[in-house]
Amino acid sequence: MKLETIELPDFSASFDLYLRENVSSDLSHLPVVVICPGGGYRMVSGRESEPIALAFLSQGYHALVVDYPVLAETSQVTPDYLDTNTRLLAEVFKQIEHNYEQWTIDPTAIFLLGCSAGGHMAALYANKWQETVQTDEPRYSKPLGSILCYPVIGFNYGWPAEGVLDPSELKDYDTSALINPDTPATFIWHTADDSSVPALNTLKYCEGLTQKAIPFECHLFESGKHGLSLATRASAESQEAQHIHPPVAKWLSLCVDWMERRLSK
Amino acid sequence: MKLETIELPDFSASFDLYLRENVSSDLSHLPVVVICPGGGYRMVSGRESEPIALAFLSQGYHALVVDYPVLAETSQVTPDYLDTNTRLLAEVFKQIEHNYEQWTIDPTAIFLLGCSAGGHMAALYANKWQETVQTDEPRYSKPLGSILCYPVIGFNYGWPAEGVLDPSELKDYDTSALINPDTPATFIWHTADDSSVPALNTLKYCEGLTQKAIPFECHLFESGKHGLSLATRASAESQEAQHIHPPVAKWLSLCVDWMERRLSK
Amino acid sequence: MKLETIELPDFSASFDLYLRENVSSDLSHLPVVVICPGGGYRMVSGRESEPIALAFLSQGYHALVVDYPVLAETSQVTPDYLDTNTRLLAEVFKQIEHNYEQWTIDPTAIFLLGCSAGGHMAALYANKWQETVQTDEPRYSKPLGSILCYPVIGFNYGWPAEGVLDPSELKDYDTSALINPDTPATFIWHTADDSSVPALNTLKYCEGLTQKAIPFECHLFESGKHGLSLATRASAESQEAQHIHPPVAKWLSLCVDWMERRLSK
């Protein structure tokens, strides 16, 4: 296994590469999951970084965790901030394209995962990746699938709390309205009683996917607080934090089954 | 085990009771699942009758399958037809109330399940049960939970095909608009690529549940034709009919886990 | 669904038939599970009768529960008693052969299941079925598979308690010593800390199966009292009886997966 941190100074960002040893004799390149942890665009959650990377590594994927820049306490989400994050993900995909041989990554099998605000960031890229491509290159900018965990979909669905933002300024960043024929197949989940980022976000995105006939799978579990990550001991902050929740922890095997079906198509 | 068919001549209907032997020494009454099979209001599907009843019997529930009247080929769905079905389900609940001791049913633990058009019938009752109660009796008219399998939610979401009905006449029967604080907790599932009854039906219902803060769980599987029932050999019409689909068959254990959590509340 | 009780007066026995409706258009006959409940040859346990029948019915099997004669309190297990039980099971298989068209049973797909002492009864038949065949008929005497749940395998492995029996008189009824090339493939499970019928019984049987190269699958769960049946609410005598034990309840899906693989061979 190799661990490497790649700096992206133009973005004040970096990403952590987790490259597993390949034990296969006939697959020289492995699929990868690019992970955008959550944190309300204010921090990058450790509970949604390495624990999720390891979950996919154990299933035969490489993983890459994006450490994107976050907003200062006094700043608000702006179009510029969001656009920069989209360009940052475009840069990550470009880096994969340029280094896939060395990193033994299959560039046609890049899954893009995001949690909470990181889900918004991932969904933005998933719907705008084609705009980031100026020339014939990069060739591998389209994720094979996007995986959205309790995502923020737009700024008009209950997050952030009323009054914090003027949603009209961010109306172009409602990702459910950006879905188009180039949007990748999507796996999306939420808890129905999420009181921080309402499940309405996920429902709106699914409605958009349905309208454009993009293949998707969606699981809304009845209960569970926001930010459960894997919902197991492996991602729990504390034994008492209600972070261990077996009914919700099923999302991972449902997701991996879905990914394996996509790989075999 | 006892099998019994109860005739409801006022409704040209009947229901089949499947009452399992109770092996428990401390539970004298068991929860029950009332099943409304699908069939487009044109037939009552056998694949969604006994196979589903047996699935819940095996988990420690009694089951009851409603054989409701269906429309002739030349007739259309009318408000009157739908209202009669709601009264029919009210009658089924009343019969349970009057006979629960003899049938060893726990009248506080009645789940109401419907598939496809039967899902519409179940959802109508789930949202209007309180209107069917004139007096103090019946006391046990509210389902403990409703279970909607690839349901028709309203007549404006892609079923039936355009031109068949005038949806404006049936706009009061869009069940997603009827959701209210008395609506029971709901488990709902669909396949995202259902080309007969679009998944949009389920999304609209979830949106309604969210708005009224009714607890729910929803699973949208990526693929699978309409009418999968259990999606196992036990409900397949034919080995070649694409009725056996393991990714979708997971709905049953997800549902039973959800039911057991409700029972233990 | 049809329920029927068939009397076998020559044996002071009977069996209950649970015949599910067949919803398949291309399978006219279904596999069946013949169930021998446990009870120490002193009673026939209700918790291992209908609950187990329903578990297999729900998976697309017919079920048949054998109500075999039990010993009076003052009597001991004798060769004669055991031989009669073997002939009784031969009679059950003969009845299936004679009635399979009417019962819609596939006579080439009969699984024989036994719990505890019923497991001994099933294992005896599984190893001696060919001795019960005198002529060309019956043709369908060999089970497609035997399923042994916390079985008594012989009388020298801890059951009954020392002093109750003289094991030397029953040494020919150690089923692990009777395994032969005609023994059917076997699924067998036990809890490792069973203090009533020790897991040694199952280990001895597996050793015998290994020596004769009979295909088998065995699951020994770490803990759980004797007689758990399904280990779920559906077979629990009481909420407090430690009869609900999720780690052990996995045996059923492991077993059904195994059965389906046998059917598809």
Added chain:
Amino acid sequence: MKLETIELPDFSASFDLYLRENVSSDLSHLPVVVICPGGGYRMVSGRESEPIALAFLSQGYHALVVDYPVLAETSQVTPDYLDTNTRLLAEVFKQIEHNYEQWTIDPTAIFLLGCSAGGHMAALYANKWQETVQTDEPRYSKPLGSILCYPVIGFNYGWPAEGVLDPSELKDYDTSALINPDTPATFIWHTADDSSVPALNTLKYCEGLTQKAIPFECHLFESGKHGLSLATRASAESQEAQHIHPPVAKWLSLCVDWMERRLSK
């Protein structure tokens, strides 16, 4: 995450540490799995090294893979070779004891896992660890549990092929005969039709565990070739090598459930 290789020059050996980041605020130390890959004492299998380490890392465990010395082609297994391996594992435990603070390992929660010949190595240590302790130190030499995957248990149960060894010289290394009250609880699995290391090995070990009343869990799956490791794509050498086998892949979740129960005792 930290990767580190610790050299053990006295043994011409080393071990690879995989230390995950701890996201918990109330658990400062994590359980660990010490992994002895298989390879017939002739090589150390990569397919049983990192893939298994990652499987446990993803579940909230640290992992440690032992790269033990192997025999030259012309050499035979000798008591001296085996004894050295036992001392090597004692050294690994000692290193953990000395460094557990730095490595954030909970020294009371060390699981010892071995595959095939590595299972023999692990079982030897599991039964002789107390002999390796001369003084009060080390205090943490007893594994919390041992996990044996298709293990070689002794040299008289079909491996190696007849004639290769004189089993009488190695009769003291039949680990099933070494089981004693200090043997840790054990999880053990095998495929029943393993034609390289027969399942008889596992049955003999279980019999020994039963006799000494050591808690254990055992799963013998009906079919699957020797050396399946995780039996998933993540450990498969090739898509065509029959290394992907879903029925057998269930061992991992059964094992992790068992480990979590031990941790919570």
